[in-house]
Amino acid sequence: MSRFRMYPSRAQAEQMLTHCAHARYVWNLAVEQHAHWRRWRKSAPGFVEQCRQLTEARRENEWLGSGNADVQQQALKDFAQAKNARFTSGFGEPTWRRKHVHEGFRVIGTDRVPEYQADGSPKLNVKTGRQVMGRSVVVQKLNRRWAQVRVPGCGWVRFRLSARGKGAKLPDAKTFRVTFRNGQWHIAFAVIPDPAEGPGTGEVIGIDRGVTVTAALSDGRKLNCPQLTTRERAQIRKHQRRAARAPKGSKAKTAEYAKAARLKAREANRRKDWCEKTSTMLARCYDLVRFEKLNIKTMTRSAKGTVERPGKNVAQKSGLNRSILAQGWGLLRQRTGHKAPGRVEDVPAPYTSLRCSACGWIDKNSRKSQAEFVCSSCGFTCNADTNASINIAAGQGGIPRPRRTAGAGGTTPPNQRSSVREPQPEWVGIPLF
Numbered sequence: 001m002s003r004f005r006m007y008p009s010r011a012q013a014e015q016m017l018t019h020c021a022h023a024r025y026v027w028n029l030a031v032e033q034h035a036h037w038r039r040w041r042k043s044a045p046g047f048v049e050q051c052r053q054l055t056e057a058r059r060e061n062e063w064l065g066s067g068n069a070d071v072q073q074q075a076l077k078d079f080a081q082a083k084n085a086r087f088t089s090g091f092g093e094p095t096w097r098r099k100h101v102h103e104g105f106r107v108i109g110t111d112r113v114p115e116y117q118a119d120g121s122p123k124l125n126v127k128t129g130r131q132v133m134g135r136s137v138v139v140q141k142l143n144r145r146w147a148q149v150r151v152p153g154c155g156w157v158r159f160r161l162s163a164r165g166k167g168a169k170l171p172d173a174k175t176f177r178v179t180f181r182n183g184q185w186h187i188a189f190a191v192i193p194d195p196a197e198g199p200g201t202g203e204v205i206g207i208d209r210g211v212t213v214t215a216a217l218s219d220g221r222k223l224n225c226p227q228l229t230t231r232e233r234a235q236i237r238k239h240q241r242r243a244a245r246a247p248k249g250s251k252a253k254t255a256e257y258a259k260a261a262r263l264k265a266r267e268a269n270r271r272k273d274w275c276e277k278t279s280t281m282l283a284r285c286y287d288l289v290r291f292e293k294l295n296i297k298t299m300t301r302s303a304k305g306t307v308e309r310p311g312k313n314v315a316q317k318s319g320l321n322r323s324i325l326a327q328g329w330g331l332l333r334q335r336t337g338h339k340a341p342g343r344v345e346d347v348p349a350p351y352t353s354l355r356c357s358a359c360g361w362i363d364k365n366s367r368k369s370q371a372e373f374v375c376s377s378c379g380f381t382c383n384a385d386t387n388a389s390i391n392i393a394a395g396q397g398g399i400p401r402p403r404r405t406a407g408a409g410g411t412t413p414p415n416q417r418s419s420v421r422e423p424q425p426e427w428v429g430i431p432l433f
């Protein structure tokens, strides 16, 4: 995916917002159709049937008919894809799209280009033997920094070629997606990037993800995901406070909320940027990347509980959840996996932070504090996060007790199993009884 910031004129932006509205309307119709389905009913209409229905609806409904047919049909195609991928995509069943929140549409290229097989020979139709023509988006480079793309009903719309190096060549895609979020337009071309080449030296790196240090590498480096500054956080609070005090439904209220949202979007952008750069670095510099296996969904479960049984320390837990999610752990793992397919491994997480990376001894007393690790068996001293990442690089940690051969360690007596647990935080979740 290559994504650029788009700069439409006022008229173009208006037209594109209409496209967004049409795409959203069609998508929501499809969601409703499928939500209506029950086991004993006939199956909900598929893509082809929906396209036929769309043609009918366009004839009857003037507002819909005035819009671009391709944009509306692509919304159906998006829906069909989302529906097919509901078990694998991680997003689940396709759900409603809301105005101001999910603004976007897909455009299929209007240019026709001959398609080729993987070996370079022209792709021919099996029946007629004629050349198969595929779609391609119409893009034009204006200069080193700017390019323009054809959007139906809008003519040429300019976008900024921001990626250095990549900026030299224009994206070659069949479709693109336009989105409008937080007052900014973006264009994303549907291209699958080539996987990054590893160095070929067989070098292995372990990565320990944490809240204090976002990613501690086994070579001793500590990488931190940029957060908002104290000043920016204070600004968010200021705008939220002003919004809360503004009269209901007033213009000021909307404006203040918009300002707060823009600052929050800045944080998300920073995080994304950092994840992209770091994952590219990891994919290029190492042949094997090992992460500890984390279940972020269960880690960030809410402590709220139910009305009858409210949880304890709900605010602390939600604060911790927020700082976990602010690290972008999941995104870093996912993007590294995309860029280095087959070269990323997940190591079971238990004991990686308590095991001594020098002798293999596991003891909770070795971990003196958040940052300090002093082995209680061999005296090995190290930063706790770095120690954990060395264990991860070795693929170790999953064994509950040190091996018999492990240096001066020996074995842990069976009655002391509880001593090898990680230091547990005070329980802040839903009461178990």
Ligand SMILES: [Zn+2]
Pocket: 356, 357, 358, 359, 360, 361, 375, 376, 377, 378, 379, 380
């Ligand atoms: Zn040790």
